[in-house]
Amino acid sequence: MGKQWKTAGKRSQAGKKGALFTKLSREIQVAVRLAGPHPENNHRLKLALETARSHSLPKDTIDRAISKGQGQKSEDQIEEVIYEGFGPHGIAMIVLCLTDNRVRTVSEIRHLFKKHKGSMGDSGSVMWMFDKVALVQAKKENDQNVEEEAIAAEADDMEKIEDSYIFYGKWEHLQTVRENLIKKGWEIIKAELAYRAKDKVTVVNHQDVQNLLRLFSENPDCKAVFTNWRKQ
Numbered sequence: 001m002g003k004q005w006k007t008a009g010k011r012s013q014a015g016k017k018g019a020l021f022t023k024l025s026r027e028i029q030v031a032v033r034l035a036g037p038h039p040e041n042n043h044r045l046k047l048a049l050e051t052a053r054s055h056s057l058p059k060d061t062i063d064r065a066i067s068k069g070q071g072q073k074s075e076d077q078i079e080e081v082i083y084e085g086f087g088p089h090g091i092a093m094i095v096l097c098l099t100d101n102r103v104r105t106v107s108e109i110r111h112l113f114k115k116h117k118g119s120m121g122d123s124g125s126v127m128w129m130f131d132k133v134a135l136v137q138a139k140k141e142n143d144q145n146v147e148e149e150a151i152a153a154e155a156d157d158m159e160k161i162e163d164s165y166i167f168y169g170k171w172e173h174l175q176t177v178r179e180n181l182i183k184k185g186w187e188i189i190k191a192e193l194a195y196r197a198k199d200k201v202t203v204v205n206h207q208d209v210q211n212l213l214r215l216f217s218e219n220p221d222c223k224a225v226f227t228n229w230r231k232q
Contacts (some may be wrong), residue, residue, distance in 0.1 A: 019220045024052040025065040026098040027223065029078045032069025043175040047191055080223075081105065084127055085113045085120040087227065088208040092126040093118070094195045094226040095216060105221045112219070116212040127195075129228055134174035135194035138186040139164035153180035164189055168196060197228035206231060 031045035039046035052062055068078075081102060083095040093113075099105040110120045136155070140146075146165060150158045155167035155177050169177040171193060178191045203209060209229055216225045 016218070019218060020055060021057055021061065022220045023098065023223055024048070024055060024057050025061055026078045026100075028052060028062060028065035029069040030080050030098055032066050033078070037066050037070055047175070047178070051191075082123075083109050083120060084123065084125050085109075085118055086126070087113070087118040087212050087229075088116060089201075089203045089206075091118075091201065091203065091209055092129050092197070092228045094126060094130060095222060096224045096226070097221045098223050099221045108219060108221065109216075112212065112215050116208060116215070118212065126228075129199070130195040130197055130226060132171045133194055133196045134169040134171055134177055135190070135192055135196070136167045136169070136174070136178050136181060136188065137161070137164055137190040138167065138181050138188050140184075140186045149181070149184045149186075153177050153184065192224065194224070195226040197226070200228055200230035202230045 027048045028045065031042060031048045035042040035044060037045070039049055049062065071077075078098050078100050079102065081097050081099060083097065083106065085093050085095070087093050095109055097105050097109070112118075113120045133156075143165070146158070150165075150167055153167065153169075153176075154173055155169045157168040159166050167177055167181065174191060174193055178188060182188060206229070209227075213225055213227070216222045
């Protein structure tokens with residue numbers, strides 16, 4: 001029994017790692033397709049490569065993703081698509097996906113919404129509840145001057161999340177905020193273009209919300225999910 005549990009655990013971890021590698025590879029492909037294969041001229045690709053390397057994505061996988069991003073074959077084309085909907089308790093959700101098959105992805109996302117007391121909405125159904133922002137999550141051992149450093153980094157707002165901070169800036173200032181924080185000695189955990197809810201809603205019984213978010217995160221096509229849910 002012990003060996004069976006260990007084997008199952010290893011398979012689960014391998015599955016999660018494989019899904020993560022797929023997402024990292026697809027982000028590289030999209031970045032290359034949008035702005036070319038040279039990171040010095042492509043901020044999104046530069047960030048994608050740094051993120052991939054921080055998660056130990058193999059070099060040959062990175063090189064293959066860059067090559068596919070420059071390819072013309074239909075099977076090499078990864079698209080960035082956005083789905084909107086309502087989760088449990090009417091929570092507004094924006095689901096950002098990277099996919100090579102829209103039909104498959106929209107079917108899977110719709111199924112997850114429906115199975116977990118939610119529904120997929122039309123384009124624009126919840127987008128108006130969010131602002132487009134640059135989001136940088138970072139941590140620093142000595143964060144006594146966090147407000148001053150946030151201003152210096154050109155962040156417009158920030159919030160503390162456990163042992164780290166999330167800095168928000170203008171959509172087009174993602175790279176600027178990130179690089180300025182690095183110069184101040186901050187360790188970057190995550191940097192991405194995001195959607196921030198204008199108003200948050202609190203749900204007392206939130207286990208079903210967390211379950212749906214977990215399933216979205218485990219889907220290999222799903223890059224990120226943004227909601228207006230505030231955990232109590």
